[in-house]
Amino acid sequence: MYQTTEVNFMLKEGVYEQLINxxxxxxxxxxxxxxxxxxxxxxxxxxxxxxxxxxxxxxxxxxxxxxxxxxxxxxxxxxxxxxxxxxxxxxxxxxxxxxxxxxxxKIEEEGEVLTALYSKINSIKAVKESKAVRPITPLSQSSLFTGSAQEPNMMSELKKEILCCDSIDMLVSFVKWSGLRCIIEELREFTEQEGHRLRIITTSYMGATDYKAIEELSKLKNTEIKISYDTERTRLHAKAYLFKRETGFTTAYIGSSNLSSVAITSGLEWNLKVTEKDSFDIIKKFEATFESYWNDGEFIAFNGEAQEDKERLKTSLN
Structure with a gap:
């Protein structure tokens, strides 16, 4: 920053990307x-x-x-x-x-915001006769989670995101049972609904993933799991969660939290929540990159009913 006597204003030295007005x-x-x-x-x-x-x-x-x-x-x-x-x-x-x-x-003069729309026919929400579940943080504005006590709890937000989306993609280097059990009931309710889909990409690197976590995930309906069995190295260090919504309000969490209890509850983890409404290109890049990983031969489909798959995972984690 510098000051100048030539003009009656202050400018800062450095790089810009400012439209000139x-x-x-x-x-x-x-x-x-x-x-x-x-x-x-x-x-x-x-x-x-x-x-x-x-x-x-x-x-x-x-x-x-x-x-x-x-x-x-x-x-x-x-x-x-x-x-x-x-x-x-x-x-x-x-x-x-x-x-x-x-x-x-043009905006209607009543100044109202649509927050949910669901059929009352054959709908769980209609039976419960309660307001639609939604996260505390906005669906249209990005926000940062730092593990502070003054902000919404990451685990609580993930639960709400799960219960109000159409499909879920998770990309985590390991899955701990301690973390999965925090959200397993919400995942079970989500996957029980027709048309919903849950996909998880993870690894067996350093034996950090819990076998029980993968086993329980494989029991869920409409769920697919792919695992990298390379125990010597891992190219996957990402921790990211995508909650797809056909309404155009898709959200994603990208940051430092693997699926462990400490990471999503009390840890000083940093995670950025991005939204389709204000970060469209980032969401689309997330979707495209996830698909490329999903189709990468390094990540092998896991079938919880196949003895061969179960033995391979156990061996890889030991």
Whole structure:
């Protein structure tokens, strides 16, 4: 960081990836090229929609905050003013794009958010007559878990994620019974439902995986397990969990937690929860990479009813 007497503002030296707006352009103009190296590049056409939409999103957030803070109205009226501002932007974009269908995205003035939609016919949720299970952390905004007592418990969140998704992919270097038993009932309820699918990729490296954990997983319906039996080395150090939702609200946890009790309960583990809504490309890369591992010959399908598979796993873990 540096200060300058040439201009009445402060800039920080370093690398940027900042779209140049009017304000920044004026500030850059006031810097002497004899004293400062200023590097710029043209906006890439293919990346433009992402960069420009991210930029506009940040401006909209600021504007909506100003509307809220400067409003002398009550909360309901202030919310309506924010909705009206958003709808005006949508109207303008529809006109510029010459696509009237964009106006269908205008927000209803009631200011409501859809949080669940399930059939009441042949539905467990209808029988229970309770609100749909959902994690405490948002399904549309990424968040970081650090094991702090001030944030939602990782195990509790995993349980809720399991009970409100359509398919699950787990990628962990080892599976401990101590960790699996924390979520086994939720996994059992999940896999009992028609159309659901659970896939696990793990290893027998250093004998860290518990045989009982794999055995219990293999008893679940709609569940597939693949294992790397290389006991000398492992290429798999990832710890990642994907909860696929056909609604478009897929989430994934990527970080340091293997499936062990300490890792998902009390350990100082760091895990980043990413969402399809704000990290679409990351979710798609997760899905594609998992599929490539699933189809890699190093990971062998485990059949809990096949004596040969059970003996191979026991030998590999001993």
């Amino acid at each position: 009017r304000e920044l352009k004026q500030k850059l103009k006031q810097l002497s090229l004899d004293k400062y190296l200023i590097e710029k590049e043209e906006l890439d056409v293919e990346e433009a929609k992402t960069i420009l939409s991210d930029y506009i999103s940040s401006i909209v957030k600021k504007a909506l905050r100003f509307i809220r803070e400067n409003s002398k109205q009550n909360d309901k009226e202030a919310l309506l003013s924010q909705i009206e501002a958003c709808n005006e932007l949508i109207r303008i974009l529809a006109n510029i794009a010459r696509e009237r269908n964009i106006e269908e995205f």
